[in-house]
Amino acid sequence: MPRGGKRGHKGRGKQFSNPEEIDRQMKAQKELDENPGAEKVDSADSEEESSSDDDTERKRSGVEGLIEIENPNRVSQKSKKVTELDVSAPRELSRREREEIEKQKSKERYMKLHLEGKTDQARADLARLAIIKKQREDAAKKRDELRKDAEESKAKR
Known part of the structure; x- marks a missing residue:
């Protein structure tokens, strides 16, 4: 059975652009408008920058990559080393x-x-x-x- 049931799948999956990528493209467009001769140099630089940024950042799935959310309830688990643990400190009771x-x-x-x-x-x-x-x-x-x-x-x- 095709995707989407009996009628089939309409359209393609939505792809969203990264906000940083959009900002980069806007800056490149402004520079192109100001300097028409620098067109070829900027496009080559922007491709190199985007490939290096993709390598350094981990791939985020879904909306996480699009929106930077500061969730106060979400606490990242940080593991401590044995040398960092303070055994002598009094432990707070629940x-x-x-x-x-x-x-x-x-x-x-x-x-x-x-x-x-x-x-x-x-x-x-x-x-x-x-x-x-x-x-x-x-x-x-x-x-x-x-x-x-x-x-x-x-x-x-």
Whole structure:
């Protein structure tokens, strides 16, 4: 099947000129208008310049070659050498790492206060423990009394 579907491909692919190339051509045209005798020399020079510029610049695909864009979000990855790395410098922590460290420290502080009995939860726990101890002591006393009563009743028979 031909390019472009059933109807075929119409026209050619678009080719855009480099802005630097256009500027060069405009300057050459101005010089030609001013100096009609220098026509042959300029065209030879411009061909040499364009071929040397193409070799030094890398080929850019698409619109990248046409428009010079300064994108602040695009950061080029620069690799550092081992000699350039500063190991002794303190590394900045990310927000998540800082929050995690803060969370651990606050938990440790709370546990320390909790063990000392200074937190509300610790006070409530201690009060609950006191109530449970008292209930257990009362239950133990009742059991002892029931045993003694049971032994006395057996002894009377």
